[in-house]
Amino acid sequence: MNYDYNEKSSLFVKSLGSVVELVDAPHSKCGTFGYVGSSPTAPTLMNTYTRFDISFKKGKGCWLWDQKGKKYLDAVSGIATCSLGHSDRILRKKLSAQLKKVQHISNLYKIEEQEILSKYLTKQSCAESVFFCNSGAEANESAIKLIKKHGNTAHAGKECFILAAESSFHGRTLATLSATGQPKYQKGFEPMVKGFKFFKYNDIASVKKLFKEFKNNDQKVSGILIEPIQGEGGVIPGEKIFFKELREICNQNNSLLILDEVQSGVGRTGKMWGYENLEIEPDGFTLAKGLGGGHAIGALLVQKKANIFSPGDHASTFGGNPFACRAALTVLEEISRRKILNNVFERGNQLKCGFTKISAKFPNIINGTRGLGLIQGLVINDTYTDAKTITLKAFDKGLLLVPAGGNVVRFVPPLIISRNEINILLKKLNLIFEEL
Numbered sequence: 001m002n003y004d005y006n007e008k009s010s011l012f013v014k015s016l017g018s019v020v021e022l023v024d025a026p027h028s029k030c031g032t033f034g035y036v037g038s039s040p041t042a043p044t045l046m047n048t049y050t051r052f053d054i055s056f057k058k059g060k061g062c063w064l065w066d067q068k069g070k071k072y073l074d075a076v077s078g079i080a081t082c083s084l085g086h087s088d089r090i091l092r093k094k095l096s097a098q099l100k101k102v103q104h105i106s107n108l109y110k111i112e113e114q115e116i117l118s119k120y121l122t123k124q125s126c127a128e129s130v131f132f133c134n135s136g137a138e139a140n141e142s143a144i145k146l147i148k149k150h151g152n153t154a155h156a157g158k159e160c161f162i163l164a165a166e167s168s169f170h171g172r173t174l175a176t177l178s179a180t181g182q183p184k185y186q187k188g189f190e191p192m193v194k195g196f197k198f199f200k201y202n203d204i205a206s207v208k209k210l211f212k213e214f215k216n217n218d219q220k221v222s223g224i225l226i227e228p229i230q231g232e233g234g235v236i237p238g239e240k241i242f243f244k245e246l247r248e249i250c251n252q253n254n255s256l257l258i259l260d261e262v263q264s265g266v267g268r269t270g271k272m273w274g275y276e277n278l279e280i281e282p283d284g285f286t287l288a289k290g291l292g293g294g295h296a297i298g299a300l301l302v303q304k305k306a307n308i309f310s311p312g313d314h315a316s317t318f319g320g321n322p323f324a325c326r327a328a329l330t331v332l333e334e335i336s337r338r339k340i341l342n343n344v345f346e347r348g349n350q351l352k353c354g355f356t357k358i359s360a361k362f363p364n365i366i367n368g369t370r371g372l373g374l375i376q377g378l379v380i381n382d383t384y385t386d387a388k389t390i391t392l393k394a395f396d397k398g399l400l401l402v403p404a405g406g407n408v409v410r411f412v413p414p415l416i417i418s419r420n421e422i423n424i425l426l427k428k429l430n431l432i433f434e435e436l
C-alpha cells in the first residue's frame with residue numbers, strides 16, 4: 001500500500017533508509033527520552049530529539065503506515081496516549097462536531113464541556129474537584145503548587161519539603177524536573193527548584209528516615225508526589241503495603257499524598273485509576289496522556305482536603321477548552337461503552353503469559369517481566385544487549401516499542417488492542433530474540 005508523499009510538507013524528512021543505527025546522543029541512556037532513532041532534526045526545529053528517520057502517513061486502530069506503505073503494529077501509542085488507537089471513528093465524529101460548534105473560548109467564561117467532564121471524572125474517582133490544563137508536566141506543576149499552598153497554610157512558619165521517589169519521572173518544567181528523581185535529566189539545568197527530597201520507591205524505611213530527620217530539625221513535609229507505577233523509570237509497579245504505609249504517614253503528619261497518574265490513569269493498568277491497584281485513596285492525582293486519546297489535555301483532581309485553590313491561585317489559557325474536553329469525554333464514554341477495561345485486563349494477561357514463555361526460551365537475554373494491564377516491561381540483561389537495540393530491531397520488523405529506564409523495553413499499546421494483534425506482537429518479538 002502506498003500513500004501520497006507530499007514533497008513540500010516533508011522537506012526535511014530524509015528518504016527512508018536503514019534506521020538501525022545507534023547515536024550516542026547526550027541523553028541516550030534516558031529511557032523514552034534517549035530517543036532511539038538516528039535522524040538529525042530539521043534545522044528549523046530545535047535539536048531536542050533524535051528521531052526515527054520516518055514519518056507516518058496514516059493510522060488506523062493499532063496500526064501505522066509510513067510513506068512507503070510499510071505497516072507497523074503500534075505498541076507505543078504516542079507514548080501511552082492514543083487510548084482508542086489511531087483515527088477512531090467515534091472520536092473523529094465527536095471532534096468534528098465540536099469543531100463546528102465551538103473550539104476555544106478561554107476560562108473567562110463558563111465552559112459546558114469542562115463542567116460535564118469534571119462531573120464525569122469526579123463521579124468515577126475519589127476526587128471532588130478538577131483543574132484542567134494541557135500536559136502531564138503542567139498537571140504536576142499544578143500539583144506541586146497545590147502541595148506548597150497546603151504546606152504554607154497547614155505548617156505556617158515551618159520550613160516545608162515535598163518528597164518524591166528516586167527513579168521517578170514527573171516532567172520537564174523546572175519544578176517537575178526538580179521533583180524527578182533522576183539526576184541525568186537535571187544535568188545542565190542546575191540549580192533545581194529548592195525543597196524536594198527523595199526516598200527509594202517501594203521502600204518505606206527510607207521514607208520514615210526522612211520524616212524522622214525533618215522532625216528532629218523542626219521541619220515539615222507538605223506532601224508527597226509519586227507514581228502508582230513508575231513508567232519512565234522502568235515499569236515498576238507500586239507495592240500495596242508501601243502505599244498503605246505512605247497513606248498512613250501522610251495522615252499522621254498532615255502531608256498531602258498526590259499521585260502522578262499521567263501515564264497510569266484512564267485505564268492503562270486495567271483499572272480506571274492506578275491507585276485502585278493499591279487499595280488506597282490519594283488526596284489528589286494528576287492525569288494527561290491517555291485522557292485525551294491523543295489530544296492535549298491534563299488535569300489535577302483533588303479530594304475535599306486538597307481542594308484549596310482560590311481564584312487567582314492558578315490558571316491556564318488553553319486549559320480545559322471545549323475541544324480538549326470533548327476529546328476526553330469521548331475517550332471516557334467509549335471506555336465505558338466498549339467495556340475497554342476488561343480488554344486491558346485480558347490483553348494484559350495475554351501479553352504477560354506470552355512474555356513468560358519468551359523469557360523461558362531466552363533466559364540469557366531477558367531478566368524478568370513486570371507491569372500491570374497494558375503497561376508492561378521486559379527487563380533486558382544488559383550484559384547481553386540493551387533495550388534500545390531491541391527497539392530498533394522491532395522497528396525493522398514493523399513493531400513500535402519504546403524503552404524505559406533500567407534497560408527495560410516498554411509495551412504501551414492502545415487500550416483497544418485485540419487478541420489477534422497481541423499474538424502478532426508476540427510472534428514478532430519471538431523472531432527478534434531468535435535473531436539476536
Ligand SMILES: Cc1ncc(COP(=O)(O)O)c(C=O)c1O
Binds near residue numbers: 137138
Ligand atoms: C508519570 C509521568 N508524569 C509526567 C509526565 C510528563 O508528561 P508530559 O510529557 O505530558 O509533560 C510523564 C511523561 O512521560 C510521565 O510519564
